[in-house]
Amino acid sequence: MGASRKIAGTWVVMVAVAVAVLSRWVDVAEASHAVYEHLQSLESSNYDPKLRTGYHFQPPKHWINDPNGPMYYNGVYHLFYQYNPKGAVWGNIVWAHSVSTDLINWLAVEPAIHPTEPFDINGCWSGSATILPGNRPVILYTGVDTLSRQVQNIAFPKNLSDPYLRKWVKPKYNPLIQPVGGINASSFRDPTTAWYGRDGRWRLVIGSKRGMRGEAILYRSRDFKRWVKAKHALHTAGGTGMWECPDFYPVSIDGKQGLDTSEYGEGVKHVFKVSLDLTRYEYYTVGTYDQEKDQYVPDGASPDGNTGLRYDYGNFYASKTFYDAAGKRRILWGWANESDSVTDDNSKGWAGIQVIPRAVWLDKEGKQLVQWPVEEIETLRGKQIQIKHKIVKSGKFFEVKGIQTAQADVEVIFDVKSLEKAEPFDPSWSTNPQGLCGIKGGEVKGGVGPFGLFVLASSKLEERTAVFFRVFRSDDKHVVLMCNDPTRSSYKSNLYKPTFAGFVDVDIAKNSKISLRTLIDHSVVESFGENGKTCITSRVYPSLAVGSNVHLFVFNNGAEDIEMSQLKGWEMKNPRMNDGEI
Numbered sequence: 402m403g404a405s406r407k408i409a410g411t412w413v414v415m416v417a418v419a420v421a422v423l424s425r426w427v428d429v430a431e432a433s434h435a436v437y438e439h440l441q442s443l444e445s446s447n448y449d450p451k452l453r454t455g456y457h458f459q460p461p462k463h464w465i466n467d468p469n470g471p472m473y474y475n476g477v478y479h480l481f482y483q484y485n486p487k488g489a490v491w492g493n494i495v496w497a498h499s500v501s502t503d504l505i506n507w508l509a510v511e512p513a514i515h516p517t518e519p520f521d522i523n524g525c526w527s528g529s530a531t532i533l534p535g536n537r538p539v540i541l542y543t544g545v546d547t548l549s550r551q552v553q554n555i556a557f558p559k560n561l562s563d564p565y566l567r568k569w570v571k572p573k574y575n576p577l578i579q580p581v582g583g584i585n586a587s588s589f590r591d592p593t594t595a596w597y598g599r600d601g602r603w604r605l606v607i608g609s610k611r612g613m614r615g616e617a618i619l620y621r622s623r624d625f626k627r628w629v630k631a632k633h634a635l636h637t638a639g640g641t642g643m644w645e646c647p648d649f650y651p652v653s654i655d656g657k658q659g660l661d662t663s664e665y666g667e668g669v670k671h672v673f674k675v676s677l678d679l680t681r682y683e684y685y686t687v688g689t690y691d692q693e694k695d696q697y698v699p700d701g702a703s704p705d706g707n708t709g710l711r712y713d714y715g716n717f718y719a720s721k722t723f724y725d726a727a728g729k730r731r732i733l734w735g736w737a738n739e740s741d742s743v744t745d746d747n748s749k750g751w752a753g754i755q756v757i758p759r760a761v762w763l764d765k766e767g768k769q770l771v772q773w774p775v776e777e778i779e780t781l782r783g784k785q786i787q788i789k790h791k792i793v794k795s796g797k798f799f800e801v802k803g804i805q806t807a808q809a810d811v812e813v814i815f816d817v818k819s820l821e822k823a824e825p826f827d828p829s830w831s832t833n834p835q836g837l838c839g840i841k842g843g844e845v846k847g848g849v850g851p852f853g854l855f856v857l858a859s860s861k862l863e864e865r866t867a868v869f870f871r872v873f874r875s876d877d878k879h880v881v882l883m884c885n886d887p888t889r890s891s892y893k894s895n896l897y898k899p900t901f902a903g904f905v906d907v908d909i910a911k912n913s914k915i916s917l918r919t920l921i922d923h924s925v926v927e928s929f930g931e932n933g934k935t936c937i938t939s940r941v942y943p944s945l946a947v948g949s950n951v952h953l954f955v956f957n958n959g960a961e962d963i964e965m966s967q968l969k970g971w972e973m974k975n976p977r978m979n980d981g982e983i
């Protein structure tokens with residue numbers, strides 16, 4: 402992703418204001434990010450660490466966006482990402498590069514790709530890594546060329562014996578793929594990891610659009626050098642606009658084990674994900690890939706487009722998965738932008754994080770994915786508390802004491818003993834959980850729920866972010882809503898504080914129990930409902946609930962009492978986070 406329009410800063414500000422006023426999706430000429438030209442060349446001299454994250458992926462300062470080319474190679478995890486070396490707004494993008502042996506402690510090495518050649522002089526945008534036979538990694542990325550066309554380029558490690566693959570070279574035969582034959586040269590980006598077909602040809606897709614139809618344009622190659630466009634796209638969907646950062650990979654129909662991107666055949670389903678530039682959210686489907694026809698068909702359980710399934714119903718975009726051959730799992734990275742103002746981003750001197758990497762696999766029922774923070778994150782757990790069997794009476798809350806929670810990992814299980822008072826569910830809500838949460842936030846009394854956590858809360862609850870469940874009764878079943886409500890997260894009124902929500906596919910009448918895990922990190926609230934079936938990431942910027950003044954509460958604003966059968970909480974330590982070059 403990363404399309405910038407060369408438009409005047411003032412125009413962007415006007416559009417931003419218009420969007421804020423209308424507070425709904427407007428086709429802002431499909432600007433991928435606001436472009437603040439007057440700020441792009443400014444060195445960010447300010448630095449405010451107050452709300453900076455402790456254990457989420459971040460460089461020491463400045464702007465970041467999409468994760469790029471994640472891979473595992475010879476014992477080392479690599480993460481590249483879109484980075485502005487100069488300031489805290491988008492601009493001057495390079496492929497920054499970090500390495501790790503555990504996905505938690507990161508060391509920054511020199512940026513891997515800079516704009517230097519005619520085929521990328523106007524931009525080095527997102528892309529993916531592929532490990533070729535013989536254990537040879539390559540990167541495919543979008544370059545913006547001298548004519549401002551989006552083209553696809555390849556880069557190779559200069560020295561395969563360097564354990565960190567610090568230097569990358571771009572062969573002279575770039576660009577590899579050009580926007581010819583009716584492809585819109587301003588809407589042609591973000592090549593996927595390539596997969597190898599049974600016919601001996603490599604395949605990859607590139608995000609695009611034709612009018613309002615989103616497209617995953619398919620290319621094939623025998624030698625990874627000469628790429629030929631297929632007659633048909635791998636997949637398209639009308640009315641969805643530009644498809645950024647497509648991702649396409651196999652999942653096992655049975656179990657949590659991940660599959661290499663080229664796996665195909667019995668026992669394998671496929672997942673197709675896009676980032677919709679129109680909504681700035683991501684959607685995926687689970688479906689069937691027919692390699693003979695080279696087409697992907699979603700199962701139909703979930704639609705393409707903006708009412709479909711999401712990895713994360715919050716602040717999460719431009720994600721990318723990779724196959725971790727060491728852990729035999731598929732791992733998902735995603736970018737969470739700031740929802741603070743540009744002025745604040747500038748005075749903070751930093752903007753954007755990557756969420757905690759998540760293992761991702763197909764749910765037992767095959768209709769959706771399940772995600773869980775990689776287990777390595779648990780090595781950061783420090784001081785622990787545990788509470789068992791506590792009734793949270795209707796309208797009550799209590800504080801969880803004994804650990805600091807500005808930087809914490811909290812797991813809680815609620816037991817819903819009776820569903821009698823569940824509120825009726827209006828079917829018109831079923832495609833708009835976020836809207837429903839906007840009406841029925843954490844403060845709005847319900848029947849069964851809202852119950853959950855107040856995180857990043859000040860001592861008297863003047864500030865708090867509510868992460869909770871609310872159970873409704875529809876004709877034939879119960880509907881569970883999971884919600885993140887930051888409307889009272891900060892005293893400051895000029896912040897963007899949208900409620901985020903998704904439904905949780907759980908049979909609450911049968912289970913009675915429902916779980917919630919929340920990773921709290923100063924300005925990040927990253928939550929996993931019912932063991933990773935529904936995930937929500939939110940950015941919040943408290944004024945009072947900062948550092949040692951952060952508190953954690955359990956609350957129940959429903960008419961029905963709830964039992965909290967267990968709560969475990971851990972303080973989280975700081976890993977090494979890009980604190981120096983190796």
Ligand SMILES: *[C@@H]1O[C@H](CO)[C@@H](O)[C@H](O)[C@H]1NC(C)=O
Binds near residue numbers: 561562
């Ligand atoms: C390649 O990397 C290895 C390991 O770091 C190093 O010993 C070697 O000198 C490098 N080769 C070149 C040509 O730079």
Ligand SMILES: *[C@@H]1O[C@H](CO)[C@@H](O)[C@H](O)[C@H]1NC(C)=O
Binds near residue numbers: 430431587588611643
């Ligand atoms: C090509 O894409 C750009 C960027 O979204 C858009 O402004 C333009 O209208 C598109 N051109 C055509 C011919 O569709």
Ligand SMILES: *[C@H]1O[C@@H](CO)[C@H](O)[C@@H](O)[C@@H]1NC(C)=O
Binds near residue numbers: 680718739
């Ligand atoms: C993150 O920031 C908020 C607030 O400025 C915007 O509304 C979102 O569109 C933006 N998200 C992305 C993916 O750019």
